[in-house]
Amino acid sequence: MPPSDLSDDARLVMSADKAAVSRALNLVEDRRSDAQARVTGLLAALKDAPKAAAGHRVGLTGPPGVGKSTLTSALARAVRRRDRSVGVVAVDPSSIRSGGSLLGDRARMSFDPSDAGLFVRSLATAGEVGGLAYAANSAVRVLAAAYDIVVIETTGVGQSEIDIVHVADTVVLVIQPGSGDVLQFLKAGIMEIPDILVVNKSDQDELAQRAIADLRGALRTAHAAGAGRGQDADWDTPIIATSATKGTGIDALIDALDAHRQHLNAMLPARRRQGEVQWTLDLFSRKHGEHGLATLGGVARLQARAKRDLAGGDTPLGLCEHLSREYVSALGKTP
Amino acid sequence: MAEDGKQERDRPWIMRTYSGHSTAAASNALYRTNLAKGQTGLSVAFDLPTQTGYDADDPLARGEVGKVGVPVSHIGDMRALFDGLPLDQMNTSMTINATAVWLLSLYVAVADEQGVDPSVLRGTTQNDIIKEYLSRGTHIFPPAPSMRLITDLITYTVDEVPKWNPINICSYHLQEAGATPTQELAYALVTAIGVLDAVKATGRVPESEFGKVVGRMSFFVNAGIRFVEELCKMRAFVELWDRVTRERYGVADPKQRRFRYGVQVNSLGLTEQQPENNVIRIVLEMLAVTLSKDARARAIQLPAWNEALGLPRPWDQQWSLRAQQILAYESDLLEYADLFKGSKVVEANTQRLVDSAWAEVQEVLKRGGAVEAVESGYIKQRLVESNAARLRAIENGDQVVVGVNKYMEGAPSPLTENLDDAILTVDPEVDARQREALGRWKLERDGAAVAKALAELQRVANTDENMMTASIAAAHAGVTTGEWANTLRQVWGEYRAPTGVAGATVKASGSGASAEVIDRLRARLGDLETRMGRRAKLLVGKPGLDGHSNGAEQIAIKARDVGFDVVYEGIRVSPEQIVASALEEGVHLIGLSILSGSHLALVPEVAERLRAAGLGDVPLVVGGIIPDADAERLRREGIAAVYTPKNFELDNIMSDLIDLVDRQHAAE
Known part of the structure; x- marks a missing residue:
C-alpha cells in the first residue's frame, strides 16, 4: 500500500470512521512480515493524534466471573452520556489446544449499534504469555487516536496486570465480595496496587461493606510493607462499590477515573x-x-x-x- | 384392589395441544376445533413479542408477530382469544414467563368481564424465569425483580385464585439445553427451592399457610427417547420432591407434598430425516410419563411429527391428540395399580438418580442457590458441556438415531411428497394487520386512564407491593403488553444472561477417526492464519426475539474447538447490532441462527445492511428450522449456506465454513 493511503487511513481513524478503525485494527493484528512496515507507519502517523495526547487509557482487570464485561458495558454507556467517546479492547484467552477462542464480551454488553462514539473490539491472547494479546498494545494506540477514552479489559490476577500497567494510564482492579485471593495477593505484595479498586456485585450491602473494609485493611498492610507504585506515592487508591447490573456506583467510578487522570496530568507523558x-x-x-x-x-x-x-x-x-x-x-x- | 392389581379405572390426564398462531381470532377458532376433537384443556402458545414484552409495532417485533404463537397485546386480544369459551369451564395453561403477571392479569380481567369469579379459574402460568436465563431466553428483567414478579403472582393466586397453578417449574427446557436426567432433576429442584425460599422471604404468607404454597407448585417435564430411564426419572422426582417439601419446608399434609407435573415430550429429538418415524418416538416418550401410576403426569401435550420441518397443521396436532386418547381410553393402562412397585431394575435406577441428583442439588445450594448459580454461569456451563457431549455422541454414532446416523436409506415418504404443504405457513400479512389493529386500539381507548394506570404500575414497581393489583387495573384500562413491559424496564432495567460458552471446556481431540477430522480442521485453520496474517474470526449472531440458543452455542463452541476465533453475542440481537459487531470485530464470516421461522424477514435484512456497511463480501450462513423452499430462496439471494436440523454433523459444517473463508481470502 503506498504511503499516501496510510496517511489517509490515519486521518480517517482520527475522525473515528468505524470502517477505517476496523481496518487499522485488522492491520495491527496481521502477523505477516510484509504487514510490519505498514503497522509501524500507521502507528507513527497516529502517534500525535490530538485525541491520543488528551485521552485516557483505562485498564480494567480482575479475576474471572466478577462481572467485568457488564461493568465495561455500564461504564461505556455512562461515559457516552457524558458526551465522551469510548473505544474498548476486550481481551479473552485462546485455547492452547485449538488456537481458537470464544470472545464472549459482547454477549454481556448492551449498546446502541448506531452510536458512532462507541467501538468494541475483541482480541484473543493467541498464546501470548502474560495475558495481553499480541496486538493489544497497538490496538490501544489505534483506538486512542479515535476515541476520548480507551478501555482495555483483561482477565486475570497476577500476570496480566503487569502487562496492563504498561498500556494503561489508570489500572482498575475489579473484584467481588468474597474475593479472598486478591486480598492475599495485595497484602503479600505479589500484585501491584491498582490505581482504583472496584468491588462489583455490591448488591448485598453488608457483604460489600465488609469487602471494602477488608480491602482497606489489605491496602494498609501493603503500604506498610512498602508495596505500591514508587513514582506515585501521593495517590490514595479509592475503593468503589458498584453494581453493574443495577448501574449503581458507575458515576462514582467515572469521577474516580477523571480524578486519577487529573492527578496524572503532569506525569502522564x-x-x-x-x-x-x-x-x-x-x-x-x-x-x-x-x-x-x-x-x-x-x-x-x-x-x-x-x-x-x-x-x-x-x-x-x-x-x-x-x-x-x-x-x-x-x-x-x-x- | 384386586389380587391382579386391577382397580377402579383411573381418571385420565388432561390432554392439551400447545397451540396458537397468527391472531387471537384465528387461535380462538383453533381452540374450538381442538376442544371439539376431545382435547380436555387448552395450552396457549404466545408469540415471541408477547413473551418478551413488545407490541407488534416495536421494531424488535419485526417478522415475529403471530409466528410461534398468538399475539396478545391488550384485553381486546385476550377477549377475542377466549370468545365463546367460558373461563369457568376451561383449564388453561399459558406458556408465559417474563410477562406472566401481565398475561394472568389480562386473563383475570376477561374472566371478570365474563362475570367469572377468579376463585373458580383453573389453569397454569409457566412463570419460571430461571430456565429462561438458562435455555429458552424470553427473560426481560434482572434476576431480583424477576423473582419478585414470580412471588407476586404466587402470593396473589394462593389467596385469590386458589385452583391456579401459579408456576410450572420447567425441567423441560433444561433437557432441551442438554441436561442429563441427573441435571434435569437437580436444577428443577433448586429452582423450586429458590422460588419457595423467595416466597418465604416476602413475609406475605403466614407460616401456617405455607403448605398451601408448596401444594400449588407444579412442574413441567420433558420425556426423551431413553424411556426406561425417563420413567425412573419421574419416580425419582416424586421421591425427591417429597423429601424437599418434608425436610426443608416441614409440610405435613401428603397431598401438599405431591409432585404434580405436566409434560411435553421431547421435541428436540424429533428428526427432519424420515419425519414419520417421529410418531413412534412421541408415543414411546409418552409411555415414560404415563406407565407409572405413582408418578403419572397430570397433563400431557405432545408435539407433532413434523415439528422439525416447520409449524404443524391442525391435522398433525390431531394425530398427536389421538395417540393420547388411544392410550387413555382404548388401552387398559388406567385399569391397573402401579406396574413397577417392587421392580428391582426400576427401583435401583430410580435410587441411582435420586442420589446423583441430590448431590448436585447440594452443590448448587453450596454455590448460593439457583439464582446465584445462574448469575455465575455455573449451571449454564454444565448444560452447554452436556449438550456438546450429546451432539458428539450422535455425530460419531455412539447414540443411534434411526434415519439420521443409521438406516438412512428409505423409500420416499408420501407424507412429505409435497413438503411445502406438509407444514403450516403463517400469512405474512398478519404482522401488518396486527400493527393496524393495535393502532386503532390505541386511538379508541381512554388515554387518560391508560396514563394513570401506567403511573400506578411505575409507582408500585418501586415499592414492594404486589404487582398484580396494578396490573389487573392496567388490563382493564386498555394498557398494551409493550407499555406494561416498558414501564417496568424503565424501573428495573434489562438483563443479558451468561451464555455459558466461554467457560465450557475444550475436549481433547483424543484418538480415532473423529480426532483425525478435528486435527485436520485445526491444521487448515492454522495454515489459513499464516496466509491471512490473522486467525479466521467468526461472528455467531442470533437475530430476532427467539431465545433458543442451544444451536448457536454448540456452533460457537465447536468453531472454537476447531480453532476459529468466535465472537458470540448471545440472544436477541437486532440486524443493526449484528452488522455493527461484524464491522467493529473485523470478522471473516457470519453465521446466524433462527428457530422462530422469521428467517425470511431477518436474514435478507442482515444481508442488505452488510452491503450498506461495505461488508457485502463477508460470507453469511444461516441455520435453523428452514423449509426447503425458503432455503432455496435464501441461497438465491446470496446466502452462502443454509443449515437445518438435518445437518447434524458439525465437523462437516466446520469444514464448509473454513472453505468459505479460504475462498473469500483467495478472491481478495
Whole structure:
C-alpha cells in the first residue's frame, strides 16, 4: 500500500470512521512480515493524534466471573452520556489446544449499534504469555487516536496486570465480595496496587461493606510493607462499590477515573513513555530472546537507549526494527 | 384392589395441544376445533413479542408477530382469544414467563368481564424465569425483580385464585439445553427451592399457610427417547420432591407434598430425516410419563411429527391428540395399580438418580442457590458441556438415531411428497394487520386512564407491593403488553444472561477417526492464519426475539474447538447490532441462527445492511428450522449456506465454513 493511503487511513481513524478503525485494527493484528512496515507507519502517523495526547487509557482487570464485561458495558454507556467517546479492547484467552477462542464480551454488553462514539473490539491472547494479546498494545494506540477514552479489559490476577500497567494510564482492579485471593495477593505484595479498586456485585450491602473494609485493611498492610507504585506515592487508591447490573456506583467510578487522570496530568507523558520503553523491550525480547538483549548490552542499557530514542520521536515498533537490525548485524560479526 | 392389581379405572390426564398462531381470532377458532376433537384443556402458545414484552409495532417485533404463537397485546386480544369459551369451564395453561403477571392479569380481567369469579379459574402460568436465563431466553428483567414478579403472582393466586397453578417449574427446557436426567432433576429442584425460599422471604404468607404454597407448585417435564430411564426419572422426582417439601419446608399434609407435573415430550429429538418415524418416538416418550401410576403426569401435550420441518397443521396436532386418547381410553393402562412397585431394575435406577441428583442439588445450594448459580454461569456451563457431549455422541454414532446416523436409506415418504404443504405457513400479512389493529386500539381507548394506570404500575414497581393489583387495573384500562413491559424496564432495567460458552471446556481431540477430522480442521485453520496474517474470526449472531440458543452455542463452541476465533453475542440481537459487531470485530464470516421461522424477514435484512456497511463480501450462513423452499430462496439471494436440523454433523459444517473463508481470502 503506498504511503499516501496510510496517511489517509490515519486521518480517517482520527475522525473515528468505524470502517477505517476496523481496518487499522485488522492491520495491527496481521502477523505477516510484509504487514510490519505498514503497522509501524500507521502507528507513527497516529502517534500525535490530538485525541491520543488528551485521552485516557483505562485498564480494567480482575479475576474471572466478577462481572467485568457488564461493568465495561455500564461504564461505556455512562461515559457516552457524558458526551465522551469510548473505544474498548476486550481481551479473552485462546485455547492452547485449538488456537481458537470464544470472545464472549459482547454477549454481556448492551449498546446502541448506531452510536458512532462507541467501538468494541475483541482480541484473543493467541498464546501470548502474560495475558495481553499480541496486538493489544497497538490496538490501544489505534483506538486512542479515535476515541476520548480507551478501555482495555483483561482477565486475570497476577500476570496480566503487569502487562496492563504498561498500556494503561489508570489500572482498575475489579473484584467481588468474597474475593479472598486478591486480598492475599495485595497484602503479600505479589500484585501491584491498582490505581482504583472496584468491588462489583455490591448488591448485598453488608457483604460489600465488609469487602471494602477488608480491602482497606489489605491496602494498609501493603503500604506498610512498602508495596505500591514508587513514582506515585501521593495517590490514595479509592475503593468503589458498584453494581453493574443495577448501574449503581458507575458515576462514582467515572469521577474516580477523571480524578486519577487529573492527578496524572503532569506525569502522564513520562508514565506513557515508561510503558513504551517496556513495550519496545518486550517486542525485542519476544523476537530475539535473552541472547538478543545481552548482545545489545543488557536490559538496563536498552531501557536507557529506548527512553532516549522514543523521546527523540521514534516509536516502539520502529525502534524495535532498528534494534533487530543492529542485533542481526552484531550476530554477523561474532564467530 | 384386586389380587391382579386391577382397580377402579383411573381418571385420565388432561390432554392439551400447545397451540396458537397468527391472531387471537384465528387461535380462538383453533381452540374450538381442538376442544371439539376431545382435547380436555387448552395450552396457549404466545408469540415471541408477547413473551418478551413488545407490541407488534416495536421494531424488535419485526417478522415475529403471530409466528410461534398468538399475539396478545391488550384485553381486546385476550377477549377475542377466549370468545365463546367460558373461563369457568376451561383449564388453561399459558406458556408465559417474563410477562406472566401481565398475561394472568389480562386473563383475570376477561374472566371478570365474563362475570367469572377468579376463585373458580383453573389453569397454569409457566412463570419460571430461571430456565429462561438458562435455555429458552424470553427473560426481560434482572434476576431480583424477576423473582419478585414470580412471588407476586404466587402470593396473589394462593389467596385469590386458589385452583391456579401459579408456576410450572420447567425441567423441560433444561433437557432441551442438554441436561442429563441427573441435571434435569437437580436444577428443577433448586429452582423450586429458590422460588419457595423467595416466597418465604416476602413475609406475605403466614407460616401456617405455607403448605398451601408448596401444594400449588407444579412442574413441567420433558420425556426423551431413553424411556426406561425417563420413567425412573419421574419416580425419582416424586421421591425427591417429597423429601424437599418434608425436610426443608416441614409440610405435613401428603397431598401438599405431591409432585404434580405436566409434560411435553421431547421435541428436540424429533428428526427432519424420515419425519414419520417421529410418531413412534412421541408415543414411546409418552409411555415414560404415563406407565407409572405413582408418578403419572397430570397433563400431557405432545408435539407433532413434523415439528422439525416447520409449524404443524391442525391435522398433525390431531394425530398427536389421538395417540393420547388411544392410550387413555382404548388401552387398559388406567385399569391397573402401579406396574413397577417392587421392580428391582426400576427401583435401583430410580435410587441411582435420586442420589446423583441430590448431590448436585447440594452443590448448587453450596454455590448460593439457583439464582446465584445462574448469575455465575455455573449451571449454564454444565448444560452447554452436556449438550456438546450429546451432539458428539450422535455425530460419531455412539447414540443411534434411526434415519439420521443409521438406516438412512428409505423409500420416499408420501407424507412429505409435497413438503411445502406438509407444514403450516403463517400469512405474512398478519404482522401488518396486527400493527393496524393495535393502532386503532390505541386511538379508541381512554388515554387518560391508560396514563394513570401506567403511573400506578411505575409507582408500585418501586415499592414492594404486589404487582398484580396494578396490573389487573392496567388490563382493564386498555394498557398494551409493550407499555406494561416498558414501564417496568424503565424501573428495573434489562438483563443479558451468561451464555455459558466461554467457560465450557475444550475436549481433547483424543484418538480415532473423529480426532483425525478435528486435527485436520485445526491444521487448515492454522495454515489459513499464516496466509491471512490473522486467525479466521467468526461472528455467531442470533437475530430476532427467539431465545433458543442451544444451536448457536454448540456452533460457537465447536468453531472454537476447531480453532476459529468466535465472537458470540448471545440472544436477541437486532440486524443493526449484528452488522455493527461484524464491522467493529473485523470478522471473516457470519453465521446466524433462527428457530422462530422469521428467517425470511431477518436474514435478507442482515444481508442488505452488510452491503450498506461495505461488508457485502463477508460470507453469511444461516441455520435453523428452514423449509426447503425458503432455503432455496435464501441461497438465491446470496446466502452462502443454509443449515437445518438435518445437518447434524458439525465437523462437516466446520469444514464448509473454513472453505468459505479460504475462498473469500483467495478472491481478495
